[in-house]
Amino acid sequence: MTVLNKKIVPPHAIRTIEGLRDTGYDFNTAMADIIDNSIAADATRIEVFIEMDFGGAITIYIADNGIGMDEQGLDKAMTYGSPQRENLKSLGKFGLGLKTASTAFCRSLSVTTRNSKHSPIFKARWDLDHVAFVAQDWELLYLDPDERELEILEEVSNRGAGTVVTWEKIDRLLKDYQDPSGVHARRAFEKLIANLEDHISMIYQRFLDPNFADAQNVTIKINGKNIDPWDPFCTLEPETELVAEEEQDAEFEDGTKTSFVVRAYVLPRKEEFSSEEARKKAKLSNNLQGFYVYRENRLIHYGNWMGMYSNEPHSTLLRVEFSFDYLMDEAFNVDIKKSKISLNSDLYNWLKDQFLPAPRRAADERYRKGQKKSVKKVTKGAHDSSNKGIGSRQKELTMSEVEVKNKEKNEVEITNNKGKIRIKLPVLDQAKEGEVHVSPVDSLEDGILWEPALISTNHAVRINTNHPYYHKVYVPNLSSGVTIQGMDALLWALSEAELGTVNKETEYHLKEIRFAVSRILRRLVEDLPDPELGNNEPD
Structure with missing residues (x-):
């Protein structure tokens, strides 16, 4: 030319x-x-x-x-x-x-x-x-x-x-x-x-x-x-956990060598902070989870997962430090304002597939421990109306008779229109005044949503409050007594129908149906929003 x-x-x-x-x-x-x-x-x-x-x-x-x-x-x-x-x-x-x-x-x-x-x-x-x-x-x-x-x-x-x-x-x-x-x-x-x-x-x-x-x-x-420094990782709090730490070497096409450090911290739940002042200073909220990226010790990006995941309440307690020097500017595509970055594909995949899964599980576990306490608190008395309603109709609706044979081993004999059968059924004493037909519990075997039970001779249903369906569907409707009664009535009816039709041929299949329905519901409600309650509310 x-x-x-x-x-x-x-x-x-x-x-x-x-x-x-x-x-x-x-x-x-x-x-x-x-x-x-x-x-x-x-x-x-x-x-x-x-x-x-x-x-x-x-x-x-x-x-x-x-x-x-x-x-x-x-x-x-x-x-x-x-x-x-x-x-x-x-x-x-x-x-x-x-x-x-x-x-x-x-x-x-x-x-x-x-x-x-x-x-x-x-x-x-x-x-x-x-x-x-x-x-x-x-x-x-x-x-x-x-x-x-x-x-x-x-x-x-x-x-x-x-x-x-x-x-x-x-x-x-x-x-x-x-x-x-x-x-x-x-x-x-x-x-x-x-x-x-x-x-x-x-x-x-x-x-x-x-x-x-x-x-x-x-x-x-x-x-x-x-201006005082704000530590997003609450490193001075006794209950903060450093759950993962990696220092990785990096080498670029021109032969330049450097390294970077990634650390994942799981913060305390609100009730676990050493003081109210420390809790407020932590600023636990949905929009402050995720990566905190430091270039030469200056924070240049924070508050999200850089496209790997969306911000959601289960990760509120997880904050991840990523520290690098100027030699990695190209890998992070640092913009002119030093306020936006994007990762190259190798770094993106390593973080998402290898580094983050374990810290995410640890944060989710800590979140859910606090969530159980919060659900128990906000649902106190939520099923009282259901207990009264079902109790007033129990005699005309029961499809079977249940006789306890061995309380310690939860063995009962069911008599229904199919005949008699001995099965294992939770046999419980009443823990509160008034008849109990709907009993919320922290967990059930295999993570199922519901199971039939016998509570002080009453035909009852136990509902797993740790199942996502309870958390995402029941909890947001606690203020609507009619809605709660309707959902309780459905699960009680399913339990009663199981006792009324169970026999040797169907016993295994009825349990499998409960397991399958619970699994399907878990998947169906995955994308529903989590309710904000108790100790998991943002400031």
Whole structure:
């Protein structure tokens, strides 16, 4: 191929700088991208000031005591697609985050910086209105710092090296309120700050925790409030279990070698936490289960199973740490916002097929132990109406006579229209006042849903509350007495029909029918939602 000519074709300034406002940042992710730059600059102190004036205008300052920049360094930092950092471990990855994260919410981005105590202070600004309506080109403004920026820089840097990032002309943060400074706007503003505090405590947990030795220690404040680290794995709780741990080596096509660590934690049930404060801090909820992926100790992804499974209550107690270094960026396809990742197929299959099955079983087992207690509590008295209703009709509906032959061995003799037969049947004493014809129990042999029984001479049915059908169909309808009576009546009738027709030829087949129906029902209700009850409710 013959090259006829060469041209440098720079991007259109106005279209590009406006278009890059729509890269999909949310506020928390954008702020984290700015803080990444502070950590990459070796800051040990980061302070965020989010201020609203009397007219509702918002200004944001993010300040640090990092290494700062000279004029040439500031030029590079403000360039869209700035040069790659020498330290490839840096949290700042693509050279776009400072600009795109900021202008996603503001039309004026300024950076004020100095690189030593005796160096001059430089301030550069991207003003989107200046680019669009005045220069109509990539014209970066150099200005004198204003009084507030100087005040913050001196305070946070202790009159040494440091940087202040300033957002002004913020136009995409709060929705348009009729009164931008009114009570509703103020409440939204306060909620915005509270959500940011939670986000920062999670994303930078390892940097904020002075006991975590593998990450540089950083203090972060928002409007003067210290942000404490949030540990998603509740590692200090005595009942937290580390149920699986793997360190795997990885080698790429170019010969690069690295490793990654995966750890699966099963958290305590709510009643197992050491204190109410610890329970609340754990934030047990459906949308916080799953993977917690750390790149160079910075959390970049959390709260789901990356397409392997859907979030569902049985996995609420399972949280899985995945820690890797910058060498695995391609394997994770880390995006520009460092907020979304996807796994290559080998890693995906290893996690799903080999690593996760055992931790999922452990979490499910712990969840169900608490679920049994909760079901027992919420179903107390739920079958009283059924007992009364069936008791009032028992004499006219029974199809057999049952005589106990050996109570200890649960041996009875059934007399029905087929003749007489000796079988094994649960023979129980009454555990509560009034006649018992429907008895909920924690489990039944072979996991069946129901079985006939004899309770203080009454023909009865025992119902397995641990069967998914009971949990997913009975429990959500506890407030509807008629529905519960109807389902109880059906199972009691099936039990009575079994006693009324059983003989030597049909005994085995009737048990098999119960087993088969119970198995089919288990499969049919798999996709029904789990009810939220007792100790398994999210905060």
